C-alpha cells in the first residue's frame with residue numbers, strides 16, 4: 001500500500017482542464033482588451049459568490065437545514081484574515097506596501113485565509129448546536145440573529161475599525177488566486193456530497209428521524225454541515241476582503257445573506273452546478289442592473305435609484321418561489337461533476 | 350440465556366397518559382412474535398421505546414443482556430435493532446439504491462458500538478472518514494464500492510433491483526413498504542421491528558409480504574417483532590402473540606390461544622371484525 | 627427611584643407597540659404556521675399612511691391652530707393607518723402566500739422574506755417616499771404631565787390606551803364572535819374546521835386583515851413616540867415583536883401580549899445600561915427561550931406523532 005493514495009478520475013481531470021481553459025480564455029480576453037478590468041472584477045466577485053452559494057447549499061440544500069445568516073461566517077473569515085495580513089503589513093514597515101505582494105506575502109495570505117476559514121468553522125460549529133433542537137423557521141431566525149450579532153460585534157470593535165470598517169487591506173486576491181481557491185472549494189464539496197457522508201447529509205434532509213434510525217448520527221452530521229459550510233464561507237469572506245481591500249460591517253448584512261440564498265434557490269437546492277450558474281448569472285445581473293438602470297433613467301428623464309435593483313431582486317425571489325419547483329437544475333448536476341462510479345446510481349446527471 | 354431482546358416492567362407516560370404499562374417481553378433468538386391491540390393501545394410507543402426515541406419512565410430494555418436505555422437511537426441501530434415505520438418514512442427524492450446505501454453508512458464511520466452485534470460480516474468493511482471522502486482516497490473508493498455492491502445484492506435478494514435507479518417516491522405503495530424493510534435489513538440487525546407492514550396493501554401484496562417475512566427470518570436469521578392489524582398476517586406467521594389494550598397486556602400465547610381468548614375477542618377482535626376476516 | 631419608574635413607563639410604552647405587532651405575528655402563525663417576515667413592513671406602511679393622511683387632512687381640522695379638532699383628526703389618521711396596514715397584509719397573503727399553502731412551509735417563509743424586501747425597497751425607490759428619514763408630525767399636541775418627580779408625556783397614555791383598547795376588543799372578538807370561534811377552530815385543526823363548513827381562506831384573510839391593521843396602528847404610535855420614519859423602520863421592531871411572540875408562546879394571543887411587555891421593559895432597561903446590550907438583548911432572549919423553553923411561556927408543547 002501507500003503508493004498512490006489519492007485517486008483522481010479522468011472525469012475530474014476533464015473538469016479541471018475545462019475550468020482552467022476558461023480561466024485562460026478570460027486572461028487572454030483581458031490581455032487583449034476584450035474584457036475590461038471591470039468585467040474581470042465582476043468575474044472575481046462571481047467566483048467568490050460561487051463559494052458562498054455552494055457552501056450554503058451544503059447546509060440548506062443538501063442537509064435540509066435553514067441558515068439565513070451565511071454572511072456572518074464570511075464576516076468572521078474576512079475580519080480574521082484581514083486583521084492578520086494588515087497586521088503583518090504594518091509590522092514589516094521596511095517593505096513598502098507594494099513589495100509585500102511577493103511570494104512570502106502569498107504564503108502569509110494563504111495561511112491567513114485558512115485561519116479565517118477555521119475561525120469561521122469554529123463559529124459554524126457553535127451555530128450548529130441550535131440546529132439540533134430547532135427546525136425550519138426557528139432555525140432561520142436564530143441564524144438571522146447570529147448574523148446580526150456578528151455584525152454588531154464588528155461594528156463595536158475599534159481595533160477593526162468599528163463602523164468605519166477595516167481599511168487598507170493588502171490586495172492579495174486576484175483572478176488566478178480566486179479561481180484556484182474556488183475550484184478547490186467546489187471540488188471538495190462535490191467530493192463530500194458524492195460520498196457516503198454526503199448521503200448521510202441527504203438522508204437528514206429527506207427524513208431526519210428515519211435517518212437516525214438507519215444508524216446515522218444526525219447530531220454529528222448536522223454540526224459537520226454547519227462547520228464545513230462556515231469554513232468555506234470564511235474563506236470566501238477572506239478572499240473578498242483582500243479583493244475589495246475593505247471589510248465593512250454593512251458588507252455582511254442580512255441582505256447579502258439573502259442574495260446568496262437566492263442563488264442557492266435559483267440554482268436548485270442540492271445542485272452544485274446550479275449554484276455555480278446562479279452565482280454567475282445573478283452577479284452579472286446585479287452589476288448589469290447597476291449600470292443599466294441609471295442609463296434607462298436617463299432615457300426616460302427620471303432618476304432611477306439603486307433601490308430598484310433590489311426591487312428587481314426581491315421580485316425575482318418571489319417569482320422563483322411562486323413558480324418554481326425545479327428552477328435551474330433541480331437536484332441535477334452537470335455530468336463532469338458526477339463521479340463515474342455514481343453515474344447510474346442517483347438521479348444526478 | 351436465549352433471550353435476544355427483553356423488556357421488563359416497561360412503563361411510559363405521556364404527561365398524564367399511561368401509554369404503556371408494566372410491559373414485559375422476552376424475545377428468543379430467531380423468534381417471530383406478534384404484537385397486536387386496538388388503535389391507540391400503545392404498540393408503536395413500545396417500538397419507540399425500544400428504538401430509543403423515547404426513554405421509558407420505568408423498566409428495563411436489554412438487547413442480548415446489555416441495557417439499551419438512554420442510548421441514542423442511532424447507537425441502538427448500531428447495536429443491532431432496526432425498524433420500519435407505521436407511516437412510511439422513505440428518503441423520497443433519493444434513488445432506491447441510495448435509500449439502501451445510507452443504511453450501510455455507519456459501518457464506514459468509526460463507530461464504537463458495533464462490538465456487540467451478532468452478524469459480524471459487516472465489520473470487515475473498510476473504514477473511511479471525511480478526509481477520505483474529500484480526497485477520494487483509494488481506501489475510500491474501496492469502501493464505496495463495497496457499500497454499493499452489498500446494497501445491490503440486498504436489492505436483488507428482495508427483488509427490488511429492477512427499480513434501483515428510480516426515485517424512491519415514484520414507487521407504488523407496496524414496493525415502498527418493501528423498500529423500507531430492505532432499508533432496515535441493510536443495517537444488519539439482529540432484531541427487526543416491523544410496524545404494520547401490511548397497512549395499505551392489497552391481498553396479493555399481503556401474500557407476498559408474508560412470504561418475504563418468512564424469507565427474511567430464515568435467510569438472515571433475524572429475530573422479528575411485528576405489529577399488525579391484519580389478523581391473517583399475524584395469525585398466519587407469528588409463533589407467539591402479545592395483545593395489549595390501553596397499554597396493558599391483556600393476553601398472550603400461541604395464535605390459536607389468543608384468537609380464542611374471550612378478553613381479546615372483547616377488546617379487540619370484536620371491534621375489528623371488518624379487518625380480520 | 628424615579629428613573630427606575632420612568633424607565634418602567636418607557637418600557638410599558640414600548641411593550642404596547644410591540645404587542646400590537648406581535649399579535650399579528652402570533653395570529654398568522656397560529657393559523658397558517660408562517661413567520662410572516664413582511665409583518666414589520668405593514669407597521670412601516672401604517673406609519674407612512676398616517677403621515678400622509680395627517681398632511682392631507684391636517685389643515686381641514688385646523689391642526690396647529692388653537693381650537694383644532696385633534697381627537698377627530700387623530701381617529702381619522704388612526705383609521706387610515708389601520709386600513710393601510712390591513713390592506714397590505716391581505717394583499718401580501720393573496721398574492722404571495724396563498725398560492726404556496728400546500729407547499730413546504732419554508733417556501734412561504736422565503737417568499738415572505740422576498741415580500742418584505744420588495745416592500746422596503748419599493749418604498750425607498752418611490753420618488754414620493756425615498757430612502758431617507760422623515761420627521762413625524764405631532765398628530766396630537768404633546769403635553770407633559772408631572773407625577774411626583776417623574777414626568778410622563780400624554781403619548782405614553784395614548785399608546786398604552788390605544789393598545790389596551792385594541793387588545794381587549796381582539797380578545798372579546800376571538801372569544802365570543804363567530805369569526806373568532808372559526809379562527810380558533812382553524813388554528814386547532816384545519817381539516818376538521820373545513821368539514822364543519824368553515825371557509826378556511828376567508829378566515830385566513832380575516833386574520834391577516836386584523837394582524838395588518840394592528841401593525842398599522844403600531845406604526846402610527848411608533849411615529850408619534852419616536853418621531854422618525856423611514857422605509858426600513860419595520861425591520862427591527864418586527865423582529866423584536868416576533869421574538870416577543872416566541873417568548874410568550876407563538877400562536878398564543880395572551881402570550882404575545884405578555885411577551886411584548888417583558889420585551890419592551892427588558893429592552894428599555896438594557897438600553898439604559900449599555901447600548902450594545904440594548905441591541906443584543908432581543909436575540910439573547912430569543913436564544914435563551916428557544917434553548918430552554920421553545921414553546922414559550924404560555925405555549926403548549928406539541929409532539930409529532932411517530
Ligand SMILES: Nc1ncnc2c1ncn2[C@@H]1O[C@H](COP(=O)(O)OP(=O)(O)OP(=O)(O)O)[C@@H](O)[C@H]1O
Pocket residue numbers: 363366368386387388389390391392393394395435929930931932
Ligand atoms: N408523542 C406523543 N405524545 C403524547 N401522546 C402520545 C404520543 N405518541 C402516542 N401518544 C398516545 O399514546 C397512545 C398510544 O399510542 P400508539 O401510537 O403507541 O398506539 P398504537 O397502538 O400504535 O395505535 P395504532 O394502531 O393506531 O397505530 C395513544 O393514546 C396516543 O395518542
Ligand SMILES: [Mg+2]
Pocket residue numbers: 392393394435
Ligand atoms: Mg401504531
